Amino acid sequence: MTVMKTNTLSRLCALSAGVLLSSAAAAYELPVVNLGLTSFMDGGLPAGPGWYFQEYYQVYQADDLTDANGDSIGLPKRDLDYQVAVTQLSYLSEKRLGNASLGMNMLLPLVTSMEVDDGLNNAALKAQDGLGDLMIGPFIQFDPVMGEQGPKFVHRVEFQVNIPTGTYDDDTAINPGNNAWSIDPYWAGTLWLKPEWTVSLRAHYLYNFTNDNPNYTYGDAGELQAGQALHANFATSYGVTKALRLGINGYWLKQVTDSKLDGEDLSDSKEKVWGIGPGLMYSFSADNHIFANAYQETGVENRPDGSRWQVRWVHHF
Numbered sequence: 409m410t411v412m413k414t415n416t417l418s419r420l421c422a423l424s425a426g427v428l429l430s431s432a433a434a435a436y437e438l439p440v441v442n443l444g445l446t447s448f449m450d451g452g453l454p455a456g457p458g459w460y461f462q463e464y465y466q467v468y469q470a471d472d473l474t475d476a477n478g479d480s481i482g483l484p485k486r487d488l489d490y491q492v493a494v495t496q497l498s499y500l501s502e503k504r505l506g507n508a509s510l511g512m513n514m515l516l517p518l519v520t521s522m523e524v525d526d527g528l529n530n531a532a533l534k535a536q537d538g539l540g541d542l543m544i545g546p547f548i549q550f551d552p553v554m555g556e557q558g559p560k561f562v563h564r565v566e567f568q569v570n571i572p573t574g575t576y577d578d579d580t581a582i583n584p585g586n587n588a589w590s591i592d593p594y595w596a597g598t599l600w601l602k603p604e605w606t607v608s609l610r611a612h613y614l615y616n617f618t619n620d621n622p623n624y625t626y627g628d629a630g631e632l633q634a635g636q637a638l639h640a641n642f643a644t645s646y647g648v649t650k651a652l653r654l655g656i657n658g659y660w661l662k663q664v665t666d667s668k669l670d671g672e673d674l675s676d677s678k679e680k681v682w683g684i685g686p687g688l689m690y691s692f693s694a695d696n697h698i699f700a701n702a703y704q705e706t707g708v709e710n711r712p713d714g715s716r717w718q719v720r721w722v723h724h725f
Contacts, residue, residue: 436711437634437667438679439570439586440517440540441614442594444703444716445494447643447657448689450608451598452552452562453500455694455724457509462496462722470705470714476676478709484527488582488712491521492540500549508550513566515543517574519584535582538575543568543592555600563597568612578623588619588634604647611640626669635665635678643687651691657701658684663710680709683716695724 445464453460473486480486495518500511517540524535545568552562570592574585596610616634626632638661645655663678683703691697699720705713 436679437616437632437674437677438614438637438661438663439588439590439616439634441592441612441637441639441661442610442641443639443659443661443681444641444657444683444701444718445720446596446610446641447687447699447701448608448645448653448655449598449606450596450610450641450643451564452559453498453511453549453724454691454697454722457500457502459725460496460498460500460722461725462498462720464494464496464718464720465491466494466716466718467491468712468714468716470712472708472713474708474711474713476678476710478707483532485525486527486712487523487525488535488714489521489523490519490537493518493520505548508548511547511549513543513545513547513568516540517584519575522582522584524582533582534580536575536577536580536584538584539573540584541574541586542571544571545569545593557603559600561597561599563595565595566593568592568594576621578621581623581625583623586619586634587621588632589617590634591615605644606653607642607644609640609642611638613638622669629669631668631670633668635663635667637661637663637679645687645689653689653691655687655689656684657687657703658682659703677710679711680707681705681711681713682707685715697722 468490470488473481475481496515498513503510519537522535522537524533526533545566547566549564552559570590572587576583576585576587592612592614594612598608600606614637619632622629622632641659643657645653647653661681666673667677683705685702687701689699702717704715
């Protein structure tokens, strides 16, 4: 999903009622990535080999759109609200590679609602809902390292590929699809400090290929390539009971190279955000788990600045 971006020196934004906006609008270039979708116990699949079905529902609300300095962009209003459902199907096979098992992940987002208010009756920013880009990734799930009181450490690596199958229109500034391939491999691990106390980390590297049909906020440009980025989810949880875990979850993203428009670097295009908040995990059985997470964003540059809430159900067949 692409979201709008400013470039204060070189690009003109839309006109509405004869008013010229002080900042130019173009789209925030990075695609939607896993920011807070996963949290506690992220290093392993809890019930061993087989099929896993996961369903996420996330609500995001932002009342500000920021520039490269973290300041508000020059629009009368800067409100962005959306709801997205993500369906994930995973398979952990019994095929072995040393001390690990091979598997496959598939995720498909559906933006069920997308609303933007630029204060100009959407003359500067247009948005639409619909299907997002399909994400597929083969992974290697390593066996847990065991201690006297149970598992001590478990981890996984995955090579995720984002395929541009989502809804996209170059006449729309905010789209569920990104109209470009990207790769987003990651490593995820969970460490047990005590049998009740865990810490988890998932670290991604994002590389984006070229969008050969940028949206209208880029004028007559023929090619747009979003920059490379690092992003991570982190969490710590404590088992209050055998079924209930409470903790803190967060995410971080930093774009490390400038985006490119027709092969030229876009100055001041790098994105950055932190998000942190409370969360819980409840296990009905070894095969059924539910997560609830909340995040408040801070340190935001070149992105919407808001908060998100989500629930996630995991079922093992």
